[in-house]
Amino acid sequence: xxxxxxxxxxxxxxxxxxxxxxxxxxxxxxxxxxxxxxxxxxxxxxxxxxxxxxxxxxxxxxxxxxxxxxxxxxxxxxxxxxxxxxxxxxxxxxxxxxxxxxxxxxxxxxxxxxxxxxxxxxxxxxxxxxxxxxxxxxxxxxxxxxxxxxxxxxxxxxxxxxxxxxxxxxxxxxxxxxxxxxxxxxxxxxxxxxxxxxxxxxxxxxxxxxxxxxxxxxxxxxxxxxxxxxxxxxxxxxxxxxxxxxxxxxxxxxxxxxxxxxxxxxxxxxxxxxxxxxxxxxxxxxxxxxxxxxxxxxxxxxxxxxxxxxxxxxxxxxxxxxxxxxxxxxxxxxxxxxxxxxxxxxxxxxxxxxxxxxxxxxxxxxxxxxxxxxxxxxxxxxxxxxxxxxxxxxxxxxxxxxxxxxxxxxxxxxxxxxxxxxxxxxxxxxxxxxxxxxxxxxxxxxxxxxxxxxxx
Amino acid sequence: xxxxxxxxxxxxxxxxxxxxxxxxxxxxxxxxxxxxxxxxxxxxxxxxxxxxxxxxxxxxxxxxxxxxxxxxxxxxxxxxxxxxxxxxxxxxxxxxxxxxxxxxxxxxxxxxxxxxxxxxxxxx
Numbered sequence: 001x002x003x004x005x006x007x008x009x010x011x012x013x014x015x016x017x018x019x020x021x022x023x024x025x026x027x028x029x030x031x032x033x034x035x036x037x038x039x040x041x042x043x044x045x046x047x048x049x050x051x052x053x054x055x056x057x058x059x060x061x062x063x064x065x066x067x068x069x070x071x072x073x074x075x076x077x078x079x080x081x082x083x084x085x086x087x088x089x090x091x092x093x094x095x096x097x098x099x100x101x102x103x104x105x106x107x108x109x110x111x112x113x114x115x116x117x118x119x120x121x122x123x124x125x126x127x128x129x130x131x132x133x134x135x136x137x138x139x140x141x142x143x144x145x146x147x148x149x150x151x152x153x154x155x156x157x158x159x160x161x162x163x164x165x166x167x168x169x170x171x172x173x174x175x176x177x178x179x180x181x182x183x184x185x186x187x188x189x190x191x192x193x194x195x196x197x198x199x200x201x202x203x204x205x206x207x208x209x210x211x212x213x214x215x216x217x218x219x220x221x222x223x224x225x226x227x228x229x230x231x232x233x234x235x236x237x238x239x240x241x242x243x244x245x246x247x248x249x250x251x252x253x254x255x256x257x258x259x260x261x262x263x264x265x266x267x268x269x270x271x272x273x274x275x276x277x278x279x280x281x282x283x284x285x286x287x288x289x290x291x292x293x294x295x296x297x298x299x300x301x302x303x304x305x306x307x308x309x310x311x312x313x314x315x316x317x318x319x320x321x322x323x324x325x326x327x328x329x330x331x332x333x334x335x336x337x338x339x340x341x342x343x344x345x346x347x348x349x350x351x352x353x354x355x356x357x358x359x360x361x362x363x364x365x366x367x368x369x370x371x372x373x374x375x376x377x378x379x380x381x382x383x384x385x386x387x388x389x390x391x392x393x394x395x396x397x398x399x400x401x402x403x404x405x406x407x408x409x410x411x412x413x414x415x416x417x418x419x420x421x422x423x424x425x426x427x428x429x430x431x432x433x434x435x436x437x438x439x440x441x442x443x444x445x446x447x448x449x450x451x452x453x454x455x456x
Numbered sequence: 457x458x459x460x461x462x463x464x465x466x467x468x469x470x471x472x473x474x475x476x477x478x479x480x481x482x483x484x485x486x487x488x489x490x491x492x493x494x495x496x497x498x499x500x501x502x503x504x505x506x507x508x509x510x511x512x513x514x515x516x517x518x519x520x521x522x523x524x525x526x527x528x529x530x531x532x533x534x535x536x537x538x539x540x541x542x543x544x545x546x547x548x549x550x551x552x553x554x555x556x557x558x559x560x561x562x563x564x565x566x567x568x569x570x571x572x573x574x575x576x577x578x579x580x
Contacts, residue, residue, distance in 0.1 A: 031506065034483065034532045037525070038502055041484040065501030077507040077514075352513040352520070423516030423539075 006053045013057050014039065021067065027074050028350070039064060100283065106153060107279030110146045114275055115268035117142040122263075133188060137176050140196040143271045144203055145169045147278055151206035154282070161205070168202045172446070179450045187391050187450040194395075194442040200225070201439030215425075218432035223347050224281055226292030226340075231277040239269050293348030297358070300341050304361050307368035314372075320379060328396040331376045335403035338369040342410060346431060351424040359418060366411045373404060391453040395445055402441055406434050459498060468500075468508045469517075470547040476518055476536040477544060483509065483532070509534055517543050 014036065021032050039060050046056035064070065118139065126134065148169070152162050176195055181188040204212070204221045211217025243261055250257040313319070345362055377400065413430055416422035475481060475489050483505055490498050512518045517540035525531040536544070 031510075033530060034506060035503060037482075037529055037531050038484045038506075040529065042502065063502045065503040069501075070503040073504055073507040074510075077511050352510055354519075354521075420519075423514065425514055425516065 010043065010053050010057060013054075017061060027071055031074065035064065103154065103283065104279065107150060107275055110150050111272035111275035111279075114143045114146045114271040117146070118267045118271040119264070133181075133192065134177075137188070137192040137195065138173075139271070140199050141169065141173050141176065143274050144196070144199045147274060148203050148206040150275060150278065151203070151209075155206070155209040157206065157209050161209070165202050165206055169199070172199055175447050180455055181450070182455050185456040187453050187455055190391055190395050190449060191446045194445040197442035198439045198446060201436070201442075204435075215429050215432045218435055219347055219428065222343055222432075222435075223290060223292070224278075226344050226347070227281045227290060228274075228277050230291045230295075231280050232273060235273045235277055236270075239273070290348060292344040296341050296344040296348070300345060300358070300365055301361050303338070303341065304365045304368065307365060307372060311368055311371055314375065327376060328380055328393065328400065331373050332396055332399045332403065334369060335373055335400065335407060338365055339403060339407060342366060342407070343431060346424075346428055349424065351428060353424075355418045355420075359414070363411060363414045363418060366407050366414065370404065370407055370411060373400065377404075391449055391456065395449065398441060398445075402437055406431075406437075464498065464500065467498075467551075468505075469512065470544060470551060471498075472505070472508055472512060473517060473536060473540050473544040473547065476534055477541060480533050480535045482534065486534075512540065515543075516540075 017039070018032055018036060021027055021035065022029065027035075042060035042063060043053070043056045046059055047053060051059065120142070121135070121138070145166075148165050151157075152165065157165075172195060176191065179188075179191075204218075204225075207221050207224060208214075208217035211220070243265060246265065247257050247261060342362065342365075345358070380397075409430060410427060413422060413427045417424050417427060471490060471493075472486060475486050475493075478489075481489070483502070486509075487500060487502055487505055490500060509518065509520075513520055513534070516537060518534045518536055520532050520534050522530050523533050
């Protein structure tokens with residue numbers, strides 16, 4: 001191609017076009033590069049056919065298609081880039097301010113509702129200080145139905161689905177309260193621990209609505225969960241500061257606000273924050289970038305280094321893993337954390353991108369965690385007869401197996417992807433297909449474990 | 457001749473896969489090939505092809521790589537994968553069934569369907 005006399009002008013125009021395109025959230029820089037190559041070739045061909053450069057540019061841009069339509073097509077294909085906007089508003093017009101206000105009002109009303117519900121048993125004479133287990137056990141039942149209701153309202157779920165969700169919460173309430181627990185038994189605390197996990201699934205169904213059966217719908221819920229966790233931690237930090245000042249300032253005038261903080265501020269704040277946090281995740285998504293994937297990027301290499309060093313040390317020194325009652329739980333948490341790292345890096349990854357260095361690090365983390373867990377499991381298996389099968393140990397073992405299966409197969413899929421034998425979508429699909437396993441196991445612990453172990 | 461949007465969308469997968477099974481290619485060349493094959497009847501907006509290519513890439517039907525073009529610009533080339541070839545033969549089976557059905561009915565209707573219009577004048 002001979003240098004055009006008005007090449008500078010063309011460069012300028014292409015530059016403007018490029019920066020205009022970059023403002024579209026659905027079109028990434030690398031796609032802009034691809035489109036730009038296309039545009040330039042089109043221009044060159046039109047110039048060869050006899051058009052002036054500026055005319056050629058106009059025609060080429062016109063043929064590229066209307067930019068709104070183009071970015072809508074990109075958004076449809078790359079919904080993960082836009083999940084925020086797509087989830088919040090189905091149209092491209094932007095939420096009208098009135099709708100945004102209604103949303104906020106509903107969310108805050110439900111938050112107040114959750115805060116009051118938490119206090120409700122106290123009005124009927126159930127003292128949280130005398131019945132802490134009752135409280136802990138039922139708190140998710142005060143909060144999560146309201147969160148599900150928020151999404152049911154927001155997504156305009158159909159009646160059958162709402163009835164099904166309501167039934168799930170009622171069943172959960174029944175199983176949390178009918179069993180004749182032996183006081184201080186472990187099955188009751190296990191049930192209290194697993195109930196929210198099972199109910200979170202119900203929230204997920206309310207969140208994703210009809211998209212629950214799709215990979216994208218489930219992935220959105222995974223993203224939402226991660227973002228909510230981060231918002232919740234931030235709100236809790238703020239709440240801590242607020243509490244500190246409340247205590248300090250009333251202390252100064254000789255009034256002890258500790259009772260108020262303990263009985264009202266903490267429980268009501270913790271319950272309401274779930275709703276407020278969820279509303280924030282929904283409403284402010286486009287303002288703050290997703291944090292969970294950023295943290296994942298930061299910590300995955302650190303965990304990889306730590307786990308590899310751990311394994312090397314284990315081999316080098318020949319040390320065994322010390323078996324005490326918390327070791328299995330510790331390794332469960334390790335696997336859960338590695339799964340979290342994997343999930344959130346999957347959720348933010350462009351599935352079309354070729355494997356890179358970060359993917360290798362990711363595989364190293366998963367395989368190292370699997371190896372470490374295998375060492376721990378074999379140490380425990382060798383002495384399981386000695387320990388006996390307490391409910392806690394069975395629950396911890398079950399969770400270990402569930403996470404091990406997930407990560408084992410994930411490692412296989414991921415290695416397949418690195419070797420170019422599989423697409424990244426397979427890994428994504430495996431993770432989203434596996435989601436129902438966790439609440440199923442949690443429900444099992446809540447419903448079957450207590451009678452199985454004699455309510456101990 | 458204006459071809460309806462749904463038809464263009466539905467046929468995009470087999471067309472792109474078939475063109476790529478002739479050899480690796482890139483966006484602009486694929487569009488040119490479509491024009492050529494359709495005698496100018498199928499006009500995709502240029503930009504619309506890329507979401508289709510990206511979807512096929514996500515599904516593992518094609519894979520992409522960046523290469524320098526003959527004049528040194530970075531260009532994204534696409535190649536069909538074995539999975540893509542399998543998909544193509546599946547699509548082909550389905551389209552042949554549709555085609556056979558239509559063919560049967562066109563034959564039995566004595567109506568003369570006006571043949572494809574003259575190719576539209578092309579810019580370049």
